[in-house]
Amino acid sequence: MQKIRMLLWMLLVSGSMMSQSDVYVETESFIEKGGWVVDPQFVEQMGSPYLMAHGFGERVENASTSVHFENTGEYHVWARTKNWVPGSWDPPGMFKIMINGRELEKTLGTSPGWSWEYLGTVVLQSGTVGIQLVDQTGFNGRCDAIYFSTSDTRPPNSLEKLMEWRKKITAKPDVPEQEQRYDLVVVGGGIAGCAAAIAAAEQGLKVALIHDRPVLGGNASSEIRVHTLGIYGHFERILKKLDTEHYPNGSAEAKKDQEKRDNNVKSYANIDLYLNWRAYDAAAENDTVRHVDAANTSSGKRKRFSAPYFVDSTGDGWIGYWAGAEFSYGRESMDTYGEEWEEWGELWSPKEADNAVMGSSVLWGSKETETKQDFPEVPWAMPVAKQHEEVNGEWQWEFSRNDLNQIDDAEEIRDHMLRAIYGSFANAKKNPENATRKLEWVSYLVGKRESRRLVGDHIFTFNDAKAGTKFPDAVVIETREVDVHYQTVLEDAENPDFISEALFYKTPKYYIPYRSLYSKNINNLFMAGRNFSTSHAGLGGPRVMRTTGQMGAAVGLAASLCKKYDVNPREIYTGYLNEYLKLIEAQKYVGIPESKK
């Protein structure tokens, strides 16, 4: 019972709106998740990780937990949830709550926007109370928290007020309970972050690698399943520990590479791996990051990570953003860096800057079975899918729109893609030849291509790739074509808005300078991954994961020299470049242990 208590964020008195009896339960802390998944992708937008019934049309098993109530009494019950497709149909993500084995009458997941839905009152005895989430639809019902109160005052809906309220009832201090110090803190366990951690660890640094998922690899992980592209550059030895085979995007083969990747990273004794920890803040003083705060995505437990150097491999540039780093978003005017490609005009680089970016993908697939398979009607998906029919989703399943920000509106983007997938599959199922076909897998994670780009001393552009500029501090090498995506709906409003097209520019071998891998104005911040210092068109080539892995390995090694000389990233370029380049060359080969020399 002690353990159960630890998992709950129980109310302690504060403020007049709540009593000592009240109980607040974050669903991600449920002991048994059943078929529900923890979704921590949108914490910055809606306030918390939440549980979601991701059953692609089949009801998932109940999630369950036990809670200790101090007092017997009549409790008002609210659940924070959301009807993720409001409209003139039954909400797709309906669920119920069961308390001590009795299902409450009220169906949840029916109010648009994240809000508290009222379930009425229940009489509970003091002691252990069992709570279950009961999925009704299999289509992404979601529940953030459940609140039991002897008062009939509903918790606030507005995010700002809710955060204040939550802080009060959980009585959490501003500072995390624990602080740990490292030589290097890497945030984001995609291929870039993993490579940074390995490269630094091999040079003897004590590294923290913080990642908000249970598995490593980001877009390459078995949860998103994009294969890695690009070349190894100087870092073949390290990147082969992390990359994937060239299976079709969305393939279940991603699981094999997942095991390899996780085992390889875990084999480094001086990497402390924090899986299921999500960074939520970074503090800078005098333009220097002092610490990053992160929370466990299930327990809510928090830690502070201090270090002289940090790597932002979050993809969205969160560490830089919180620390006050300069960043860019959207497409520059073709005149800003002279990135015009006349053949593709506005689709490549616009005359006037705008906030259009390459979109996010949600991959999925189905399989043939030996028996007839039904798929439910999904009227709520049809306004997106329209007449589109498909049984698998590849990279072209991509969504971007200029009223949606890839970070702030990521949940809407993901949900739009889910509607596109379910609707297109439902259309395909009407074809008799798909009678035995069954949805096999649908990701619920947003596979982003482009979001915030932190600004470094050099902004890598399409022209750098086109010219093959060999920078003195070239640390990343690539031969892959530059390809920039656009939504086909721009060419015809009747096209599905979730399908993209790629424009390819064949470049010579090109290079990315080290100066694009550390922040211009935050002294001790490296970046590796899609949030490196680049223009929109510049990102077209090196956004793929062997290339971003090269970036990671390069900054991991740079961090080791920073520590050695107690200098900041910029000073590696200005004062230690030769040694840095030699170190990159030397790490290609496994060293002979002292004992065997």
Place this chain on the structure above:
Amino acid sequence: MRYQVWIIALFFMATGFSQSGLPTAVSDSSRNKGLIRRPEFYILDWKRGTQLKRKPTTISIIVDSIGLQGVDALVDVAGRPVLYASDISTPVCADGECRLMHIRLYWTLLGHYAGFDHYPSFPFTKHDHDEFQSADYLKLHQLLMDNNSILKRRKVEELVDKPIAPKKDGADAVAGATITEVKESIVTGALYSCYTAWHLVHGGVREQIKRRTLSMMDDNMFLRMLDSNNPEYQLFALKRLNKEQYEENYKVIAEVFESGIPLVRTFIIKNLPASFWDSQEWQRPFWECFAKIDINSRSLLLNHLGKSPETVLEDISKQLGAMTKNQLKVFLGHLASLDGVNPSIWNNLRAFSNSKAEANAYIVTHFLEDHE
């Protein structure tokens, strides 16, 4: 691109263009002559009675083992170029066996694909010597319309049997789906004919044609392009209009905005001179399209709310259901920033807020709670 192609295909079918089997191909005797009928497969508008004469140019295409083949301008009665055309005979080779393909190709003034004709006595054939059927010609037309086809980036050998071998330096957009993409885009059994035709159409001739057009460009040609239904022409003209030309042609530009593709609309709205937003008359036609246009264009239009007259706000308040969630928030945010708002706008907000049919009604409800 592929979807656009299908729409045009459906248009042909809907207009009876291919109802009686294959439309009449260009007659053999018309080879190297002008054009008095709409080409068999064609993407531009064709006005009844149009008569185009051939006028030789210095542009040419090099065809393997045949040599140079000339490209002519097709000019109207005033001598103005309308199209470019070439009657081409080209070898199509597969497995060491070659045969000639005879085709008349058409290009736009900017060197983009405009259409093709074939000769009845020289039907296209597939690898197994079967002749093309009507659907095959149509599919070839669709392929040629796709200027970003996978055929552009691959050698023909890479498209046979195993169309794309896994490549470590491959591209994001190749991956596993490409096999399907190739199969879907070419005429079954006629890969080599498709490949040859595509590269003839989209080869170096494009630049030569465009250069010639640019050398002859005048204001009249700009305006004809602007007033066309061709997005490439529209964008080409819009990029080259100066402020005064935008102002002088505001009615045409507003019409293009209303009927154009989203890419053209977004260009217009981003590049209209500031003077448009200072004039109620000039900006009005753009707002009148508010509910009809695509989401991206509407978002850009909303950036100009600050200079819109109150009548526009009132009109939009009657069309709240046309907006996305974020667009609605932009509009409501603008209302909140104003000192006073017409009571009829509040009434429209209340009506929307109470509507059960509107998915985003709750956003307006929250807004009213905070601001009334």
